[in-house]
Amino acid sequence: MANEEIIGFHKGSLSTLYKERQELHRIITIVDQLMKGHTEELKKLGVDIAAEAQAAQEAPQGLEEQIDDPNRLA
Numbered sequence: 001m002a003n004e005e006i007i008g009f010h011k012g013s014l015s016t017l018y019k020e021r022q023e024l025h026r027i028i029t030i031v032d033q034l035m036k037g038h039t040e041e042l043k044k045l046g047v048d049i050a051a052e053a054q055a056a057q058e059a060p061q062g063l064e065e066q067i068d069d070p071n072r073l074a
Contacts (some may be wrong), residue, residue: 039049 042049
């Protein structure tokens, strides 16, 4: 391959990846806004989000986490 073709390939790849990153950022922004809205509504309804998060962390592991746990057979 000629040097110019290789340079063009890499420039095109970077351009595509940059556009993909921009789209991902846009999606994350939308998801964050939706999560914020739901959180605010739950707070208005008297749900303690911090307590719910703590309870979820202390809950027994789900099946996927048990499968991924390298110490499960020890």
